[in-house]
Amino acid sequence: MKAVIVPEVKAAWELHERPVPEPGPKEVLVRIHACAICGTDLWLAHGVLSFREFPLLMGHEGVGEVVAVGAGVTERKVGDRVGMPMMQKRCGACAFCREEHPNSFVTAGNCANPTLTGVNVDGAFAEYLATDVGGTVLLPDGLSYEDAAPTLCAGYTVWAGIRRADARPGARVAVVGLGGIGHFAVQFAKAVGYHVIVVTRTPDKHELARELGADDVVADGAALEEIGGADVILHTSSSHAAVIDAMTGLRPWGKVVLMGIGLDDLAIPALSLTTHSHQIIGSAHNGLEYLSEALDIVASGRVKPMTELFAVEQANDAYEKAAAGEVRFKAVVTFGLDS
Incomplete structure (x- = not known):
């Protein structure tokens, strides 16, 4: 598969070939249609935030279609249109997780070992992403992938x-x-x-x-x-x-x-x-119910993200324009599929 890789701090984003991941138990494999660039991605690429070693495969505003499901998955099926926000999975074992809090940024910041899509594990700037089924949210019918992607973090936050x-x-x-x-x-x-x-x-x-x-x-x-x-x-x-x-x-x-x-x-x-x-x-991401509400509002047409689209081959152009503040207002990397 094609994957956008950041080889080192402040380096140009490169297009590499990587193996397509296999979905494990309770995971789904998603064919990515679009992924927006977030300010957090820029901080990670510039070394302002660091959660793992370079090279990085980032992206936490990814949306696409489920193409395979792992063992034990009942919540999603092949063909479902989904988004993958940053907070993918809590560890479930630490003192904070034993209090049974829902997925949110508070959980991301307090769980002893959270799984964060595009942050401490590979993200959605690639043609495929294997992710825990609990780290997906269904997209409303009629909502384009290009409009859904920036809603996964920026719209969700708001x-x-x-x-x-x-x-x-x-x-x-x-x-x-x-x-x-x-x-x-x-x-x-x-x-x-x-x-x-x-x-x-x-x-x-x-x-x-x-x-x-x-x-x-x-x-x-x-x-x-x-x-x-x-x-x-x-x-x-x-x-x-x-x-x-x-x-x-x-x-x-x-x-x-x-x-x-x-x-x-x-x-x-x-x-x-x-x-x-x-x-x-x-306040950041306060629970997946708010993401679902945000997606529904965007799907209704009452909110329209302002985006600039870049083919995956132009990912570095998207990064450079976003880093220079020249995009109004969200750069979205697309993967050559119909919405």
């Missing part, structure tokens, strides 16, 4: 964060940042009836923000406060400083949901946090 915020109907929701995660956040928040405000200092994104559904677009927290503030701030930016600035416009009892990760320090304004009873919520 929708799980919105659900964690648990804002009242019609609440004012501010999205800080308008990138791979942010463009999902604007659309998901609008799809469920919130008043959506985009906070961005990039003038050429203002028109796009409104096209995606934003009711208002402002440059900073002072401007957010001036137009009435927000009940929820969705942190989708790579800059913590931008979010802290936006908190100037956070209403009393408001919530900040961290789903973007910056490399700068997160300096919380303690006095306003206390006097306004603000909440800071960390």
Whole structure:
């Protein structure tokens, strides 16, 4: 099979031939149709995060069709259309797993030996992937593989964060940042009836923000406060400083949901946090039920991922454009199959 390999830190992505894996007990073999590039992939490729030695076969936003099932598999059958999010399998034996938590990023971060697709085991930047059946989710009928792939992580993250915020109907929701995660956040928040405000200092994104559904677009927290503030701030930016600035416009009892990760320090304004009873919520993938909901919303047409498609032979071009911030907003590697 063709597989996209990262041979060493910051190296060009290469197309190699590798054997097709065999599905073991409780595993399925998936023929990959598409896999999106996530910011985490870039961090792994650049050595910012490290979970195993190079060379790497990454990819945790993969979608495709089940073509074989291993012994004991009853949950999936040949022909099922599935996605493979990062959290594939918990170890089941450590103290955390004995508490019987569902698959989520919290499990990924606390299980003693989790299996993470495309992170500490091979991922979906290949024509085939063998994965634990519990690390798959069914795709809705009518949802293209190209739209499903970026929903597996970026869309999942956003929708799980919105659900964690648990804002009242019609609440004012501010999205800080308008990138791979942010463009999902604007659309998901609008799809469920919130008043959506985009906070961005990039003038050429203002028109796009409104096209995606934003009711208002402002440059900073002072401007957010001036137009009435927000009940929820969705942190989708790579800059913590931008979010802290936006908190100037956070209403009393408001919530900040961290789903973007910056490399700068997160300096919380303690006095306003206390006097306004603000909440800071960390949120990533909060359970597969939220991924299923996100996929259903995208399948309904209320949310449309903005993607740029690259054939597998162009995987390095996709990587370089994504690393340079030149993709609006998700690079998706495809494997030459119909959707």
